[in-house]
Amino acid sequence: MWTVFKKELKSYFLSPIGYVVIGILMLVFTIFFYLTTVAYGSVDLGSLYSYGVLYGLIITVPILTMRMFAEERKNGTEQLILTSPVSxxxxxxxKFLAAVGVIVIALLASFMYFGIMCYFGTPSLTLVLVYMLGFVLVSGAGIAVGMFASSITENQVIAGIITISFMLMSIFLPNLGDEFPDISIMNFYQKFPYGLVSLAEVVGAVAFAAMFIAFTIIVMQRRKLVK
Amino acid sequence: MIQVEDITKRYGTFTAVDKINFEIEEGEVVGFLGPNGAGKSTTMNMITGFIESTSGRILVDGYDISKKPKKAKRQIGYMPEGVPLYADLTAKEFVTYMAELKGVKRKERKAMVQKALEDTGLVEVQNQLTRNLSRGYKQRVSLAGALVSNPKVIILDEPTVGLDPKQVTEIRALIKELEKDHTVILSSHILSEVSQICNRVIIINKGKIVAVDTPENLEKKVVKDNSVYVTVEDLENKMNSIKDKLENVQEIRLVKENDDNTKKYIITAEEDVDLRKHIFETFAKEGITIFEMKKIDATLEDAFMQLIGSEAEIEQEEVENEEVLDKKQLKEKKKQEKMEKKAEKQRLKEEKKKEKELKKAEKKQKGGQE
Structure with missing residues (x-):
């Protein structure tokens, strides 16, 4: 597992993808750092991360996940992995952890806002860590969905479109009304912006991610029979 | 080393591989031979555990590939068809990654990667991205990836496809080297390759094993009778009656009539005798000029063709050629028809014009009368 993790993480930064994802997240963070924290003269970074989850993940999750399995299937490199003695x-x-790793790196970079705030006041480190924990959990849920999308097709674009529609749905469905099913991953980031670690949200996000990781594993195992 | 027992692979109603059985001993170099779509790659993919067989059992070094995949896969180095590589890694990084995936221990890894790079002649290009390498080098990187963990079995799916002749010889030499301490399975549709490298050939056609034998034995199987090709110029049409004048001849068959008025025949002897001298003398007496004469030697190619029943294919080719001719003729016909139609149209137009002129003339006349 760690072999694949290491190689995938390295691949993200050998191609522009890793930098693009971190760049986009930093852009979103910076915009909302100015619009929320600086504009209101607050020391709290809660809204910065909650807008980051809302707007940053729409594009970055599909970018991270679309090539995961689709590219390997298309280039035939999946033969190399699936004939190796790894499960x-x-x-x-x-692969999942490598994608989450890119998000974590972006979050580490976002410590600079915490640093800037330290200059003007005394923000709480614990709170920032809680925001970040939520951020990682929600992006993990999104990445699991994207990974599943990537495993069912060999076309990266299709995988990307499926993921981006899911992310958009996550944002808009809850606002449309009660008739629509509530399958938004944003549900897992309702209490985190207030600095609360809710067991329901943590378990929800982890279970959601686990479900789609399991789906991906099933799809990949079935490929052996179908191919 | 490898036991394949009653392996079948079905895709819906289509059977790609049908109840194949064979066994490969340690240290053998075995070639899979067959036309495209015969089931070579499918069989290899099943041995490597990339796809699961519909029924049957495969044992690699005693481990069942579907029940103990990790242990079985550890024994195998696989170079898939089409040479898939990670484009964003360098040759060395790729080989290292393959070593890690194969579970080579950290201590030995560096040395083994270096050895694989040296064995495949990749040392000068080891720091280049695989996407920038030429086809020949890509093939070698893929091969290095298969070798790196020093597996007992090495499986190569069409290792020399798309290489230039020099690279082909190099890769073949490399495979010969591997023979010393590995069991090698390779697939190919190039016969000379298989007969050079392998000590056993498995011929597959339409998902079934047609023959398993050494290249030499397969060649021997085909050499049954003694035949000679002759191309002659026969101005006085004596070939029809020549059979009576030749001894020991079983059959004279016309194969082809060339444009330069020569004809090609196959002459088959009754027994295992060399007819050439006899033919030469007799034909000279009869005034038939021999342009070319050649004894037919059976090669592995002939064996292959005979075994997979490719006569049908040759016939098909001929039919296709005829079709091409037909198409040409059709085109010409169409052209002619078009021309004819044009001519007719023009004629009609001219006729109409004349009619009009006539009418005008009549009107004028009428007007004049009034």
Whole structure:
């Protein structure tokens, strides 16, 4: 698993993808750092991360996940992985964690806002860590969906479109009314912006991610029979 | 080393591989031979555990590939068809990644990667991205990836496809080297390759094993009778009656009539005798000029063709050629028809014009009368 993780994380930064994702997230963070924290003269970074979740993940999650399995399938490199003595679970988890790793790196970079705030006041480190925990959990849920989308097609564009529609749905469905099913991953980031770690949200996000990781593993295991 | 027992792979109603059985001993170099779509790659993919067989059992070094995949896969180095590589890694990074995936221990990794790079002649290009390498080098990187963990079994799917002749010889030499301490399975549709490298050939056609034998034995199987090709100029049409004058001849068959008025025949002897001298003398007496004469030697190619029943294919080709001719003729016909139609149209137009002129003239006349 760690072999795949290492290689995938490295691949993200050998191609522009890793930098693009971090760049977009930093752009979103900076915009909302100015619009929320600076404009209101507040020391709290809660809204910065909650807008980051809302707007930053729409594009970055599909960019991170669209090539995961689709590219390997198209180039035939999946033959190399699937004929190696590594378990499919290990491969899927390795890839998943690598994508989450890119998000974590972006979050580490976002510590600079905390640093800037330290100059003007005394923001709470614990709170920032809670925001970040939520951020990682929600992006993990999104990445799991994107990874699943990537595993069912060999066309990266299709995988990307499925993921981006899911992310958009996550944002707009809750606002449309009660008739629509509530399958938004934004539900897992309702209490985090207030500095609260809710068990329901943590378990929800983890279970959601686990479900789609399991789906991906099943799809990859079935490929052996179908191909 | 490898036991394949009653392996079948079905896709819906289509059977790609049909109850194949064979066994490969340690240290053998075995070639899979067959036309495209015969099931070579499918069989290899099943041995490597990339796809699961519909029924049957495959044992690699005693481990069942579907029940103990990790242990079985550890014994195998696989170079897939089409040479898939990670384009954003360098040759060395790729080989290292393959070593890690194969579970080579950290301590030995560096040395083994270096050895694989050296064995495949990649040392000068080891720091280049695989996407920038030429086809030949890509093939070698893929091969290095298969070798790096020093597996007992090495499986190569069409290792020399798309290479220039020099690279082909190099890769073949490399495979010969591997033979010393590995079991090698390779697939190919190039016969000379298989007969050079392998000590056993498995011929597959339409998902079934047609023959398993050494290249030499397969060649021997085909050499049954003694035949000679002759191309002659036969101005006095004596070939029809020549059979009576030749001894030991079983059959004279016209194969082809060339444009330069020569004809090609196959002459088959009754027994295992060399007819050439006899033919030469007799034909000279009869005034038939021999342009070319050649004894037919059976090669592995002939064996292959005979075994997979490719006569049908040759016939098909001929039919296709005829079709092409037909198409040409059709085109010409169409052209002619078009021309004819044009001519007719013009004629009609001219006729109409004349009619009009006539009418005008009549009107004028009428007007004049009034």
């Amino acid at each position: 499919i679970t290990g491969v899927v988890l390795g």
